[in-house]
Amino acid sequence: MSDYDFSSERPKPSHFQQRQDELNIHDAWSSWNGYKFAEYFYDVEFEYFCVRNTCGTYDICPMQKYHITGADAEKMLDRMVTRDVTKIRTNRASYVVWCNDEGRLIDDGTIFKLGDDHFILNCGSPCSAWLDKSAFGFHDITIDDKTDDVAAMALQGPTSCAVLKSMGLENIESAKPFSINFFDFQNARLMVSRTGFTGDLGYELWIDHNLAIPLWDAVYKAGHDLGIHPYGDQATNMLRLEAGFIMPGYEFNEALKTVHFEHDQTPFELNLGWLVDFKKPHFNGRRALFDEKKRGPRYTLTKLDIEGNKPAEGSFLYSNKRCTEEIGYVTSGMWSPAAKANIALAMIETKYLEGEIWSEIYYEKELRQYSKVARCTIKHEPFWSPARTRATPAADF
Amino acid sequence: MKRYDAIIIGAGHNGLTNAAYLAKAGLDVLVVEKNDYIGGAAVSRELHEGWTYSNCSYVCSLMRQAIHRDLDLSRHGLILVPYLGSVNYDDVGNTLIAYNSEEAAYLELKRHSKHDADSMFRFQADLTRYARLIRKTLLRTPPDPTSFRRRDIHELLFLAKQFWSLGEKEIYEYVRFFTLSAVDFLEDYFENELIKQSKASSGIIGTALGVYSPGSSYILLHHVMGDVDGSIGAWGLARGGMGAISKAIASAFQSFGGEIRTNAGVEQILVEGNKVVGVALENGDEIRARVVVSNLDAKRTFTQIMDEKDLPPGIYDKAKNFKIRGSSGKVNIALSALPKFSNVPDNAYVNRGGLELTGSLETMERAYDCWKRGRFSDDPYVEGVIPSAWDPTVAPPGKHWMSNFIQYCPAELADGPWTEEKRNLFGQTVVDKIARYCPGFKDLIVHMEVRTPHEIEEEIGLTEGNIFQGELTIDQLFFNRPFPGYAQYRMPLKHMYMCGSSTHPGGGVSSACGANAAREILIDLKRPNSVPVDDFYDE
Amino acid sequence: MTQYDTVIIGAGHNALVCANYLAQKKQKVLVLEASSAAGGLASSYEFHPGFRTSVAHTVSHFSRKIYRDLELQKHGLTAMANPLPCVALNRQGNHVVLDGDTVSGVTEKDRVSYANYSKLTERFANLLAPFWLKTVPAIGNNSLHELLSFAQLGVKMRMLGKDDMREFLRIVSLPTHDLMDEYFDHPLLKALLCWNGLIGSKQAPRSPNNSVMLMLYRMSEGMSGLHEIPNGGTSRLIDALCSSAKSQGIEIRTNSSVRRIVVDQQKEGLRATGVQVDNGELISAQNIVSSADPKTTFLTLLGAENLEIEFTNRIRRIRSEGLVAKLHLALNGLPQFTGLDQSDGQLLISPDMATIESAFDESKYGQCPTDPVMEIVIPSMRDPSLAPSGQHVLSAHVMYVPYKMKSQWDQTAIDTFIDKLINKIELYAPTIREQIVASELLTPIDLEQRFRTSGGHWHHGEFALDQLFMMRPTYGAAQYQTPLRGLYLCGAGSHPGGDITGVPGHNAAHEILS
Secondary structure, three states, X not given: OOOOOOHHHOOEOOOOHHHHHHHOOOOOEEEEOOEEEEOOOOOHHHHHHHHHHOEEEEEOOOOEEEEEEOOOHHHHHHHHEOOOHHHOOOOEEEEEEEEXXXXXEEEEEEEEEEEOOEEEEEEOOOOHHHHHHHHOOOOOOEEEEOOOOEEEEEEEOOOHHHHHHHOOOOOHHHOOOOEEEEEEEOOEEEEEEOOOOOOOOEEEEEEEHHHHHHHHHHHHHHHHHHOEEEOOHHXXXXXXXXXXXXXXXXXXXXXXXXXXXXXXXXXXXXXXXXXXXXXXOOOOOHHHHHHHHHHOOOEEEEEEEEOOOOOOOOOEEEOOOOOOOEEEEEEEEEEEOOOOEEEEEEXXXXXXXXXXXXXXXXXXXXXXXXXXXXXXXXXXXXXOOOHHHOOOOOOOO | OOEEEEEEEOOEHHHHHHHHHHHHOOOOEEEEOOOOOOEOOOOOEEEEOOEEEOOOOOOXXXXXXXXXXXXXXXXXXXXXXXXXOEEEEEOOOOEEEEOOOHHHHHHHHHHHOHHHHHHHHHHHHHHHHHHHHHHHHHOOOOOOOOOOOHHHHHHHHHHHHHHHOOOHHHHHHHHHHHHOEHHHHHHOOOOOHHHHHHHHHHHOOOOOOOOOOEOHHHHHHHHHOOEEOOEEOOOEEEOOOOHHHHHHHHHHHHHOOOEEEOOOOEEEEXXXXXXXXXXXXXXXXXXXXXXXXXOOOHHXXXXXXXXXXXXXXXXXXXXHHOOOOXXXXXXXXEEOOOOOOOOOOOOHHHHOOEEEEEEOHHHHHHHHHHHXXXXXXXXXXXXXXXXXXXXXXXXXXXXXXXEEEEEOOOOOOOOOOOOHHHHHXXXXXXXXXXXHHOOOHXXXXXXXXXXXXXXXXXXXXXXXXXXXXXXXXXXXXXXXXOOOOOOOOEOOOEOEEEOOOOOOOOOOOOOHHHHHHHHHHHHHOOOOOOOOOOOOOOO | OOOEEEEEEOOXXXXXXHHHHHHHXXXXXXXXXXXXXXXXXXXXXXXXXXXXXXXXXXXXXXXXXXXXXXXXXXXXXXOOOOOOOEEEOOOOOOOEEEEOOEEEOOOHHHHHHHHHHHHXXXXXXXXXXXXHOOOOOOOOXXXXXXXXXXXXXXXXXXXXXXXXHHHHHHHOOOOHHHHHHHHOOOHHHHHHHHXXXXXXXXXXXXXXXXXXXXXXXXXXXXXXXXXXXXXXXXXXXXXXXXXXXXXXOXXXXXXXXEEEEEEEEEOOEEEEEEXXXXXXXXXXXXXXXXXXXXXXXXXXXXOXXXXXXXXXXXXXXXXXXXXXXXXXXXXXXXXXXXXXXXXXXXXXXXXXXXXXXXXXXXXXXXXXXXXXXXXXXXXXXXXXXXXXXOOEEEEEEEEOOOOOOOOOOOHXXXXXXXXXXXXXXXXXXXXXXHHEEEEXXXXXXXXXXXXXXXXXXXXXXXXXXXXXXXXXXXXXXXXXXXXXXXXXXXXXXXXXXXXXXXXXXXXXXXXXXX
């Protein structure tokens, strides 16, 4: 028989792998864009509370980082995304989404503007092919995928600013949300953006991959007395749900990877209409989105507070307690430890938003399967949105 | 003498499937086979002591799961195991590994092109969408677009509905895809030569088209629309060789009371008036039956075992014009040890997957140009698989065998008929090509079987050795297969049917042709249907 | 400043047809032409002192409806159906000649087969003919009126009868090679008949799916695919269209190259409001109609930033690399072809389908064919004004000369290739070499530069099923309208496609007016 050596299929180590290996005591790994990636390190709940109570770090090396430069960079990005890129000021970040011609969401991400002809697009899934397509017809433009060259970590939680201060990042507390600042770190440039995916005070740190381990060590040294701990994918998923952030594979299916007709979503369906700017110059999907805005989206992503405490993940939603009329489905659901509420994001047919919403929840008790029907209440604010997230100067804890 | 309800000519997998369904419906069925073994092109043969070759078809993905389940083939000994990945070599030895896991596959593609690694996701989604639509038609009888019968109109509407559900944009893309060349289609997604060739090769296997010929993108889909346990595009190997598939179906057939007679080549289909009444065997026996089903290809059926004068006008010409072009060869090699290929981080993906020696798009196209001129290329496209790397039943312990499929190999050479010498030269060409990527390969060879279209035709009766029993071009697909007006398995004479790959949905070890034909026969005989109505396509 | 209803970019024959129809409905039309004369590929020019020629040397299916509607006869265009015999040349003089309905030089069996074949293809050509003169509706369009168009095709197909309908569905995607093999024995006849399905496209006899369709297309105006030269030459057609235009008050501005299409951002989206010509002048109009090829129109004149991303890339991926070169020879006398009494005709040098296939094979790898195949016409026989008295012009379409060559074109390469072509012609017309006064070869690259067609492609885009009907040039712009309000297409890149038919211009005018 053959050798069963599949070793070349091993996920690629992250730039922080050395340190993360030591901390991931359960060896709970999955992968993201080919990188080895922690599901959790010690305990999901514990990691979640670190971020809400002290601070945590999250490996974002596998996130795609495209440097887009040249005189046409702004024009090209402005035509690609739905938001007005010309309004982003230098050294500021902006949350954006981009759509295909039919106005259906391809992905979301952040644009960092570093100069009039220098932008960075960060996103969760590889986007090279779409960027190349988008750049076709523009002349002075270079797209450089720096994903593998840059090490990046998110530092999130109420003590995150204090950690950075203790690292010696001068004046970091006055950095405003979505601002980008630069610091010297071991004679290299450390980029710090006040951005994140947890709905809490937090930063993202970007550095040349050769300095990944020194950066890690410096952050952990500074955070030693401030409750720092790494958190993994599962805690992230809890944190972002409380903050009401969408996630591919849950709230939306990337349009270019969608097999079934209209199993992808539009920004309006995802309640991201505020990101679509019809006053700016032409952008991709405008025609379709303009029509949809006039018509109103078929579905609307809605935040739900569901009675009881059984997570409604994967539930169908109905317009009545007898469950005779299906009106939508839950995309993500969990018990929120912060809000002490049974929360969910759900896609609901827009025309039913005014009426009653009932969720059919399946759950298990010691192998026995149960189901129940629970009343859902629509929430208009995120389940977690403390003032500290937005406050400038940022507090120490 | 005994009169059967049905005689099936040819014990290939479709013939046996057809027979099994007829027998399952309670008919008295006989399968006659000219060889002393059954299986047709789905066959395992011990040609060198201790080694069992799947010497015709060698991998399987289109086998309809509904049939597998319905005929309980696993109880009859069939197990299909998906194989893992494959390694693609270009002319200068660069490799591209198609890893099993999505993440590893992504990194490997990214090594060659970031753009293409990203595009692969869209490619997979699009191909899945196309495959899903076609797969819905596999276990259905094609409607006759010229007919006003309720069933035909109903089927046409079904198709229209499926088509419509793609959404406007995808309908256009689908039509586009269907008519394009493999390369034109792939260039929408990929820029890297090695990645393009690794995909394009599926567009030419078994066909007399090149990677640049319009229509080859459908062939590409035909090769990736199959699945193993719901993962579209996966290929599997049958434990015990491809003959295990035929054996399992035969066993199911026999469990329903069916009868198989080997060494029973058919000389002639017996016709009385406009009715078929039975067959005359080569040994002179005449056997009568209510219906006769030919599992032979359309050309052979009408031009070899039937008389032109027995046929309605025009049919003979249609059969003559039926495109069934020999374009592939096969070299089966027994090896004293597992070969070690160069320039791969580990050998697992060669050994437990496929080996793709594509070279370049130009290399493949030039091989096609050679075929057009009646020559075999000295630099052909070779697809190799080493089944013994995971199947302990096909070679002695520690020993192996390698199946090599070669595109292209002409059925007729420009410089005269195939001879032993030319055949050996062809085999040598293939071995030389493999040895370019596997130093020491030649020292491992214990036994070698070289099959050109000539041998394939001689032994298993596929005209010109065409593996699909007829080209898979639009003019011979769906309601045009084998001929327009005869796509519903009924042939121009009463009580005569066809059930081979010459009929919809065509080649590939799918059993769908045989099953579909059985459904039609049972309708005509006013028997309850025993054939699965639909496949499972919402996996 | 004059306010125009419509500005048309380019003055090729389709643009002129479109302009004429619009003017008939009292529109004020301006036609802008970059070069010094109207006519595009059909215009004639002097390639050697005293010798003139045009790239398009014959007409095979110019729409008779347009001929009538625009009263072109009144404007000097006569004899629209005087087909040239089509001669497949043989070195020994045993030519196969197709003249009208009769074929000579072949066996009785082939003659009978040809009768059957031409009846069948004629029926199919008639079936399709009405659809060339129609806008093909978008699939997603549910307007009953437009769906009727599809229904009509369906009904017409059924009216063919079962056998014909089945045969149609089969042969429409058949490679010409197989169709010819099914009918005929004579290699010259097969080569001759498949020629019409191949010329101008990137396909060879063995390529499936497209060539039979192109053949049927070229049969659409009742000439069974045969070609003709209007009295006075092909450029007479352009003269007639221009004369008609003039009489209707259409303004044609030559030497007036359009730099860009001007767009305006409105609430509903972008709208084309005018054009800017090279001297900077802005001209605004209600409608902008482009007869330029789709790539030029969208990518150069409009710019990607005004279009959707996937749409832009669909335009980019349009296959529009020309594969035909043009050879012009100035001759001091009438060439003598072995065994041919008079050389008035469409003369093919393509001994059999395998030779055509081989020539195509080399082009796939960016090489010129070693054994070229071509179609020769002596236009000066029909239009003596093209050459000094007693002298002649030989015009040849040389197939399978790639746009992208492995080694670049330079003067040496061109001279070598011209020499090769003359050698080839010499085999059939032994004295030709002595008769040559001057020669000119236009490669696809020359055609691209001189006539501003992307890729130097006659049809502005490969004639293939994926680029036909509601997908020509691509969905989203196949109904002559474009994603931009106020911008229309009327060139060969739109349905039904290239050749001198006038039909895209006719259909576009219809859409603009409705």
